Amino acid sequence: MNPRFSEPEYQLVWPRDLFKAEAAKLLNMRDIQGWDDDCALLLEDAFIRGYRSGPLSEFYDVPAVLDPRIWGTETVTRTTSRLTPRQEHLRFLMANADQLREDPPPRRRYWSARKAGQAPAATALEMPTLVREFVSLISEFDNAGYLENRFGKDCVDDPRDDTVHTLIYKELGVEGIWPLGTDRLTDDTDLFYDIVELLHDQVARPSTRFHHDYCECGWHHGKFDIGSGRIVYRWRVNKLFGNSALGLRLSGDGEDIGRLVTVTDEARTALAQSVAARSDGESADQVRHALALFRERGSDRNQKRSAVSALALVLEERRHGVLADALAKSDRGALFDLANNFHVRHQDAKQKRDYDDFYLDWIFWVYLSTIELTNQVLDAQRTG
Incomplete structure (x- = not known):
């Protein structure tokens, strides 16, 4: 790892993938007028502010073009495919972006804290x-x-x-x-x-x-x-x-993109992102709608029941087709027993109602993961 990338002024305040994409886009437009100004704005925006050194100051320290008065260099014109020194600087950062931090470096304890044996306090933001x-x-x-x-x-x-x-x-x-x-x-x-x-x-x-x-x-x-x-x-x-204890985040996908939703673990977040990105027509729309209902900040039991019911409809449509290729008959029956007998899809007196909300959460994620399984089977059938 490049030692200077461990310094705090090299911390990204963008997602790493976005920085790489925008840097590549700018390098592909390197003949435009005002390229240096646009690159300076990119570096100022993508990296943490408040330091005198760092990617932006290094960018300004690099000559805009190779100086022909210096032995061994040549003039670089706008028509050449060669990169200018400043363009090389951006290319270097892009190529090594995986070494750049997306979070502040760990705080090192100073003398008195080490002497007292104090561990760094990790407190949630009030x-x-x-x-x-x-x-x-x-x-x-x-x-x-x-x-x-x-x-x-x-x-x-x-x-x-x-x-x-x-x-x-x-x-x-x-x-x-x-x-x-x-x-x-x-x-x-x-x-x-x-x-x-x-x-x-x-x-x-x-x-x-x-x-x-x-x-x-x-x-x-x-x-x-x-x-x-x-x-x-x-x-x-x-x-x-x-960094807070609220358990909320802005959704980055689905029908509720840009809305505060409840936080889940990384595996379930990845699952939700995967199914929300599908373009399977009406069934994909139903899944995105179910996700929005379920994840909405402050969603109640009725909203979660509606979300589970929407997923059950998607699975019902696949019950005798793709689901038959993915699960044994007894397993398929167990899936629909959850929806039909536990006050999810029906309202009659036979429904079991005395279960906790976390059980409803469990049904939702079981159904969503089953839909993802059937999505993979569908993809395999199409490519096969």
Whole structure:
């Protein structure tokens, strides 16, 4: 591992895969005018701020072109396929992206802590701290231009005025929320969660900018990409929520993308992502709808029953076809016994109702994993 990549200034604040994809895209457009400026914006955006050194400062230290006055070098023009030194710098970071950290390096204990035998304390963020960190993050996004696509630039020549207030009132019916204040969001957690979801739908990542010097106005951003902006937003917000004890995260897939859902373990998260990514028509839509019902923040027993019932319908359609190839007859019968006899699909007096909610959770994940099994069988049949 390159030793400098272990330093804190080399921490990514984007998902690693997104950085590699955007770096590759920019390298494939290396003949465009203003490439160096666009690359500087990418590095400033993708890596942690607040350090004097790091990928961006190294980028500026590298000459823009090879200097022909130095022995052994040659002029690099816009028409050549050769990379400039600064383009080589980006290519190096992209090629070694797997060595870059996505989280801060582990904190090393100093003398007094080691002497006292104290282990680093790992405490979950309390709500006031979480809200404060979120408000700080939104300020960072705003300064980086992520809100300009929807909110506009708060420019000395063209202030935002009531643009943000009008949008928030239209969507949430609340006034006086912008700029965000920690006290109100801490006192009203439902409003806080609404704001988290609302801002997800407003962000877009800029890839160009110009500096407006008048009255120190600052950067104006352009060429916005909604998809990558929302990926970065979800990733940054989920890092914050992951350090709390709330058990919530912004969904990155399915019908409820960009909405706060309950957290599951990595295996079930991967399962949900896999089935949500399917394009099998109506059955895939039913599965995505079931996921949204089940994962919704604060979902009750009735919503979870509806989600399980929707999955049971998908399995029913596959019962005598693909499911017959995947499971023995007795196993298929047991699957539908769960739905038919435990107050999931029917309402008659024969239904068993006195079971805990965690049993309903278990049925949901059994059904979802069975659907994933049948998806794999379907794929094998199509390719075979």
